[in-house]
Amino acid sequence: MNNPYKQGVRYGACAVALAFASINSAAAAEPFPSRPIRVVVNTAPGGLTDVTTRLVAQKMGEHLKQTVVVENRAGGDGLIGIRSVKTAPPDGYTILATAGTIAIQPAIKDDAGYDVAKDFSGIGLIGRSPFLMVVAGDSNDKSMAQLLARAKTNPNKLSYASAGVGTAPHLAAAQFFQQAGVQLLHVPYKGNGPAMADVMSGRVDLILEAYGSSSAKVKAGQLRALGVTSSSRFASLPDVPTFAEQGAPNYSYYTWLCLVAPAGTPKDAIDRLSESLRASLASPEIEARFREDGLETNVMSPTQFNTYLVDEVAKAKAMVGSLGLAK
Known part of the structure; x- marks a missing residue:
């Protein structure tokens, strides 16, 4: 004979499970981004990375129809900001704006604390100067x-x-x-x-x-x-x-700026951020400002940029070795 009390408990448990499933399904289906995005800059205010990131972040916010907040986390030769994003939740809501420093530090230091290819997913190149x-x-x-x-x-x-x-x-x-x-x-x-x-x-x-x-x-x-x-x-x-x-034939050097996310960030979030970055760089305001500031753009897909990052790490290791700067 069925016990009405036990049957009620089973029905109640099923209802709760279905409710949670519905909530999770709705959250999973919620389009990215649904809340503010934080961009960590691994340098102090006032330099090229900081100034350029703030210009681009504002345009990205307009394109994404979401607030994009820039936060400076300087120190440790740029490593504090890099490491903080490495350990951030890989959901697309915390990303890193950095210069070529991210490719150089693993060549300089044995304890850089990250591997570019394993710990980050490329969003795209902002420009070079x-x-x-x-x-x-x-x-x-x-x-x-x-x-x-x-x-x-x-x-x-x-x-x-x-x-x-x-x-x-x-x-x-x-x-x-x-x-x-x-x-x-x-x-x-x-x-x-x-x-x-x-x-x-x-x-x-x-x-x-x-x-x-x-x-x-x-x-x-x-x-x-x-x-x-x-x-x-x-x-x-x-x-x-x-x-x-002036003393160094064939010498030239360009610093480059980029956006990366923690490894494991969903592809749809990476793609939306990359699309937003491309749209920002194509805006008349950013194009005019970049011309004025001597910045050159080179639009890349996330896949292309990941390859670029790996190549830059290899170049940095060769250069650091030739200069004897490794620690």
Whole structure:
């Protein structure tokens, strides 16, 4: 004989299970994104990565019809921000904006704490930019030749700042100084932004800073540009020669910026973020600003960008090995 009480309990349990299944099914079917997205920038405010990410994030938010919040997590030569995103939930709601630093650090440090190919999924390339070598506006060095001459007669007396050990500005500078046959003291900061005040005051002799985040100070006389790392001179700074013209034949260096997500992020989320990034880069406002800041875009699918990341890691290992910078 059926027990009405037990039968009621069974029906109740089934109802609860069906309710939970319906909730989970609805959540799974909810289109991405359904809540704000956080973009972690692994440098301090004021540098190229920070400034560019904020411009792109605003446009991505408009395209996704969702709030996109930018959060700076600087320190540890860029590793604090990178590692924080590596361990974030792989749901597409926490992503990383970084420069080529993400490919360089595993080559520099044995304890970088991540593997680019295993721990991240590429969203896409934002763009690339050359560096300007800049000194204080009132520096005695009026040219690269003067600076290199001083460096040759005073090994490790002149200093250069960077966004941290193993960051793109550090690697670009180290490569050039090796080719030029000079030795300078490296002074790492938590980002290029905080280092600029010390360069402008003369406490540090120079820094390699992206064109977009330094050209305004150059034009205002706060900084003096001694060279540009691009393969040819910039039209807006025609009197600034390339590094290749000044002691390092065939030298050129471009820093690149990108968006990545934690490994395991659903493909639909990656695809939506990638689509939003492409749409943002194609907007007239971003195109005009990038031209002004000397940024070049190169649109890639997530699959293409993942291949690009692997290639950049291999290039960084070869360069770091040749420079003797590994720790």
